[in-house]
Amino acid sequence: MTIKTSTGLVALLLLGLVGGIAAAAIAPNVAGPQQDGTALTPVGQLVTPIGRQTNLGxxxxxxxxxxxxxxxxxxxxxxxxxxxxxxxxxxxxxxxxxxxxxxxxxxxxxxxxxxxxxxxxxxxxxxxxxxxxxxxxxxxxxxxxxxxxxxxxxxxxxxxxxxxxxxxxxxxxxxxxxxxxxxxxxxxxxxxxxxxxxxxxxxxxxxxxxxxxxxxxxxxxxxxxxxxxxxxxxxxxxxxxxxxxxxxxxxxxxxxxxxxxxxxxxxxxxxxxxxxxxxxxxxxxxxxxxxxxxxxxxxxxxxxxxxxxxxxxxxxxxxxxxxxxxxxxxxxxxxxxxxxxxxxxxxxxxxxxxxxxxxNNAAGRPDPESSAATAENQYSGSMITGTLSSFEVPVAEDLKRATRQVASNNRSAKAEGEVIPRKPGQDSPIKHVIYVVKENRTYDQVLGSLGRGNGDPALNLFGDESAPNVRALSKQFTTIDNFYADAEVSANGWNWVASANSNPYAEQMWPANYSGRKAPYPSENADPEIAAQEPDNTYVWQRLARAGVSFRNYGFFVSLAEGQAVAKDPVLDAQTDHAYRGYDLSCPDSAGTFAPLKADCGTSRIDEWSRDFAANVAADTVPTVQFVRLPNDHTQATRVGKPTPKAYVADNDFALGQLVDTVSHSPIWGDTAIFVTEDDAQNGPDHVDAHRTVALAISPYTQTGKVDSTFYSTASMVHTIGLLAGIQPMTQFDAFATPMSASFTSTPDNKPYSAIRPSYDMTTVNAANAPLAGQVEGENTDTEDRIDEQLYNRAIWKSVRGAGSTMPTPKHQVIGSGAAAGTDDDD
CATH class of the missing domain: 2.130.10.10 (YVTN repeat-like/Quinoprotein amine dehydrogenase)
Known part of the structure; x- marks a missing residue:
């Protein structure tokens, strides 16, 4: 039978299952372990392990x-x-x-x-x-x-x-x-x-x-x-x-x-x-x-x-x-x-x-800043506990029931509504898509005090002074408060962003890379072992090219070579703006005042994007899909002489506002959707789950001011973009994920958006007495996530809240302990 949840999602009532399979009466609507021994992954799969469960490392x-x-x-x-x-x-x-x-x-x-x-x-x-x-x-x-x-x-x-x-x-x-x-x-x-x-x-x-x-x-x-x-x-x-x-x-x-x-x-x-x-x-x-x-x-x-x-x-x-x-x-x-x-x-x-x-709320610990509270089990990249499932192999009818359970756990969702196509190739009023990816923030860090949606104001670090555009866009368009990054960190996050999967090689290798154990960074390049399918058919831009769908790249999967941003993948490189910098925290995102900068940055990212966009508009060659990277909300924490965390976030936020302002005042606004998210959410606490992150759907067709609490993830955004661009799902994960249909309405509101300049001074830099500056100084910020993430999270918190403040422990999944203790299957 089916029933409606409070958010309008259809969930299965799972009855008569084989002994030892834990099953929820109603499919949950937040990621993480559930009280009955089941779980929901960030991509939305129900986990119902059979047999006896033993906690591992x-x-x-x-x-x-x-x-x-x-x-x-x-x-x-x-x-x-x-x-x-x-x-x-x-x-x-x-x-x-x-x-x-x-x-x-x-x-x-x-x-x-x-x-x-x-x-x-x-x-x-x-x-x-x-x-x-x-x-x-x-x-x-x-x-x-x-x-x-x-x-x-x-x-x-x-x-x-x-x-x-x-x-x-x-x-x-x-x-x-x-x-x-x-x-x-x-x-x-x-x-x-x-x-x-x-x-x-x-x-x-x-x-x-x-x-x-x-x-x-x-x-x-x-x-x-x-x-x-x-x-x-x-x-x-x-x-x-x-x-x-x-x-x-x-x-x-x-x-x-x-x-x-x-x-x-x-x-x-x-x-x-x-x-x-x-x-x-x-x-x-x-x-x-x-x-x-x-x-x-x-x-x-x-x-x-x-x-x-x-x-x-x-x-x-x-x-x-x-x-x-x-x-x-x-x-x-x-x-x-x-x-x-x-x-x-x-x-x-x-x-x-x-x-x-x-x-993970540090209950009973007298000091949230103690070594116990800031240990590795508080960090999204290392806090997940593995398990051992032990069971007698089911046969006959028991195996059939188990098979049906797996099918139910991984049941694909379908698009609904009139704007997002139900399948690729169907008509939609959306003809242009802009996919913006930023770096590493949780929902609560930016939108926790928004006053709407499921936020925790106590965890909000970046408010109207440093993130006015993300907050205003969330209010003016759709507040999406149940969106999860499918990855724990950037290394697998960028794989999910670009290919709706992170393959076994990447999942095996990134932990050693992040912990200083001599492994390569398994993402954002053209190495064949990283590709989740054939290397020339893994990434969304490759699928677009095969389908004859136009696209343009601003900063995805590029590195600097002789002053030019170059992608290793020839398909991507051919459509890359080589003057647009990828990940480089010494170059500005916004057309604002931001210091200090490297002399060879040229112009800001948003200035370069605006120049290229204007040329395409004038020539009537605006591509169907644009990939835009805005990395500076990653920050360099409290490194002396570098912009403060709030300055970095303000620069990043202003760039996003300027992008939306430019598009909404352009001839393509009426048929455009801008999707915005973070590659992962590893750099702070969230009161629902550490995978929960910021997501925006910005379009005349989302300018409703409503709250959308549908369960979405990175794969949902990739699926939605694919449906609008007319390409088939790339993997089982985007095929499975719920399209972001509920954020859209069939009645457009073409009112343009005007960017808000953050009131926080973007020229502010960390002084020598910045919190934890001495510890942060030796960390490598030249490439993504070569840093001590827990240290950075604490430094960012103290930078915003004061040197004497204590950072709340990251919480994961608000509705129960999720003990990994199923029943044995010997009944």
Whole structure:
């Protein structure tokens, strides 16, 4: 049956579900954990994990069962404290946690010795393999196995060890060197290391039964390297085809086939090792579903007849019948499942994001500025707790019910109303779209004291003095108060902004990058491993170009080269305004007074955009879609001599006001919609959820002054832009997300908007005594998010509220504790 929620959304009443599947009576309308053990992801998927739930650490990416099937090792690889955990699988209890704070690290690779008395774990940032002895439920770390840090030519080498496999005789360890495009073999007797090149971004190692051949998945490509271990030096003897961006793999029980999870093809590659041929099994929800299942982990049942697949994008485990090579059904687990282990009829699934970001209000702490209140569990990039879902694999009618539950959890929404097309190609009065992306603010930081919508005035930092245009636009057009960034940070945020997905490579890599653990920034460039689909068909501008839809780029995915803003992607670069700066906090957003500036900035971003826009208007060549980046609300916190946070926000806000002013006084205003959001919301507190952020829909068709509390996200905005531009959804996520139809009305109001100059003096800079200036000074602000975000958040708060003030702890999801404690499935 269906019922109406208070916001007018249709929600399912979920009854008669299989034992152990937690289900909400009414689909919630805010992101985060719910009181009944379910959750809602920022993109809007319902999470209803089956079985027993065990809390793990920050971002569990891999797990492996001991030979006796009694103990699970879990590697937590998040932005904060990484850890290796020992889990008693029968009890579902964590017996031991070994923490590693940056620069110490863990990553992906885990292996047991055949007798279960030793274990190995990759320490990617430290160029070594950690070794442990194991007895009576306790790991004891021993001497590590070092990997080379200098290449033969003397240059620095960052192998970044990922997947591990121990040869059956226990004498050698095979290591996938992800950032070196290589594989290393370590002789455990002598410690000698021999390295050989393989494919791009190798992630996983699976050994043949005799231990003489290694199969290495190349996550940055669509291949598996075949490596002979017959001699002392490993040698690549062949390359096998797989689907795009292969993740983990597992060898069939007969040893003749290799199964590979194709992370960005939504397939399982079935490789006939003797013939060297590859077929595939789809794990997509339907034949016509776009990409987005993002399979990551694999496991076989005892007799090898069933293959289990963790679909990180669908929050489920697919059960594949290997006899028919079809999916029998799917089972709901936690948010973003990553690895699987099977023993004694039970499946154990690590869920990297568990139930999302839970409530976090520092209750009972006497000092909100204490080390406890400002620890990593207060930061959106590191506060999410992973979980382990353990359950007996459902069959027959139970599996059918579980499959229906997953379909319900991921049910797509449709456009409603008369302005936003219900499907691409339908007519709309909107003919021009401007997509503006800013940096890192929560809803409450800017709109909390607006006096309308679901805001918390106590958390508002930037009011009418520094953000008058965002606030006035929200009042005059539509106040959108239930909009979420689909990402935790900028690295995955810009992937969502531009492609409605963040693929497994990016999700695995950004935490190490943000925590100083020697990983690259997995976003905003043309590296093939970052693309969530084929590199020439991932981003919204590529889809526009293929459809013959005109567009223009101002600052998206560009870097500075000889004074020009250049995009690596040739499709984007061809339509880029090369005089428009991308992310550079030393250059102004607005045509106002802003200091200090670099001498080579030329003009402000909005001046350059206005010049180009005027030329296009005069020539009647205004593109259908414009991409506009306005980054300065990121701020440099309290760095001495740099603009204060309020000056930066005022500059950014004035630029947005000037853009809307210009468009609304132009000939295209009557058929234009301007969509504005932040790439993520990591830089402050919000009383609903730390993913909640600012969103604006500005058009004659949204000039209603109403509040729209529909659940939207970044993917909703991308979906809406696609519908207006006439292109199909790019991924399952924008296909799923609710279009922003409710913000529009069929009756336009063409009244123009006049920009408001902020009253805050935009020439104000941080003095030497600015709060926390000494700590902030050493931070890198040349590129996005190379800073201590918690420190920056505190500095911004104190800059605005006073040096003696205390920053409220970021709160996540206002309506309950969301304890990760489902019921067991043994009923």
């Amino acid at each position: 920050d971002l569990p990416l891999n797990s492996t069962l001991s030979p006796d099937g009694k103990t699970l090792l879990v590697s937590n690889n998040g932005q904060g404290t990484q850890s290796l955990q020992v889990v008693d699988v029968a009890a579902g209890a964590v017996l031991q946690t070994l923490p590693y704070t940056s620069p110490e690290s863990l990553y992906m690779g885990l292996a047991w010795s055949q007798d279960g008395t030793k274990a190995f774990a990759s320490a990617a940032a430290n160029s070594k393999i950690r070794t442990y002895s194991y007895a009576d439920g306790v790991l004891t770390e021993g001497a590590s196995l070092p990997l080379p840090t200098v290449a033969p030519d003397g240059t620095a080498l960052n192998l970044f060890p990922a997947g591990l496999a121990l040869t059956p005789d226990g004498t050698r360890l095979v290591v996938a060197d992800q950032l070196a495009d290589a594989v290393s073999v370590i002789d455990l007797g002598t410690g000698a290391v021999v390295t050989t090149p393989v494919g791009h971004r190798p992630l996983w190692v699976t050994l043949a039964a005799d231990g003489l051949t290694a199969y290495v998945t190349n996550q940055g490509a669509a291949t598996v390297s075949v490596v002979s271990l017959a001699d002392a030096a490993p040698a690549v003897t062949g390359t096998l085809m797989a689907g795009l961006h292969p993740n983990k793999s597992v060898l069939a029980s007969d040893g003749g086939h290799l199964y590979v999870a194709d992370g960005d093809a939504d397939t399982i590659s079935v490789i006939d090792l003797a013939a060297g041929t590859t077929s595939s099994i789809s794990v997509s929800p339907s034949e016509d579903s776009p990409v987005g299942s993002n399979p990551t982990g694999l496991a076989l049942n005892t007799d090898g007849s069933k293959l289990f697949v963790s679909n990180s994008g669908n929050n489920d485990v697919a059960i594949v019948d290997l006899g028919t090579q079809t999916v029998d059904g799917v089972v709901p687990v936690g948010w973003y499942p990553t690895s699987l282990s099977f023993a004694d009829g039970r499946l154990h699934t690590t869920n990297a994001k568990g139930l999302g970001a839970g409530p």
